[in-house]
Amino acid sequence: xxxxPVRKYLVSxxxxxxxxxxxxxxxxxxxxxxxxxxxxxxRFTLREVVAHLADWEPIHLERLQRMVxxxxxxxPNVDEEKTAIDNDYAHSDPHGSMEWLRGGRxxxxxxxxxLTDDExxxxxxxxxxxxxTVETHAVFIAAHDGYHTRQIAQxxxxxxxxxxxx
Numbered sequence: 001x002x003x004x005p006v007r008k009y010l011v012s013x014x015x016x017x018x019x020x021x022x023x024x025x026x027x028x029x030x031x032x033x034x035x036x037x038x039x040x041x042x043r044f045t046l047r048e049v050v051a052h053l054a055d056w057e058p059i060h061l062e063r064l065q066r067m068v069x070x071x072x073x074x075x076p077n078v079d080e081e082k083t084a085i086d087n088d089y090a091h092s093d094p095h096g097s098m099e100w101l102r103g104g105r106x107x108x109x110x111x112x113x114x115l116t117d118d119e120x121x122x123x124x125x126x127x128x129x130x131x132x133t134v135e136t137h138a139v140f141i142a143a144h145d146g147y148h149t150r151q152i153a154q155x156x157x158x159x160x161x162x163x164x165x166x
Contacts (some may be wrong), residue, residue: 017101
């Protein structure tokens with residue numbers, strides 16, 4: 001188990017994601033073509049990345065709450081491609097998605113901050129992954145955030161090089 005100071009940094013990193021994403025995208029206005037630039041076929045655009053991050057907030061929160069309140073709950077997989085289509089990520093409002101991400105992340109961070117030492121070791125069983133602890137769940141969230149913030153940075157650099165006038 002991680003020492004409490006390490007968990008504190010982990011929760012701080014999770015809390016900071018909306019700030020990082022917002023800062024990275026602050027100059028990308030509503031009509032900017034970079035929102036829909038897709039440098040890699042089959043991967044999310046910037047618009048879709050932000051919608052995806054926002055959509056995961058209630059999923060992260062529900063999984064956390066279930067692990068804390070239930071004994072080894074079964075945590076079903078989420079089909080990300082189907083969710084992107086069902087929730088029409090391609091036509092989402094990225095600024096609205098940012099608000100949703102920020103609000104959801106506040107709730108999630110409050111739950112992490114309220115955990116007792118014993119609750120960090122509570123377990124659940126994630127479909128396709130296996131047994132995870134609350135601590136592992138937090139690491140997964142930070143890693144997921146890092147994956148997508150890196151993707152945002154790469155997409156912005158590639159869009160700036162590929163799109164005229166950028």
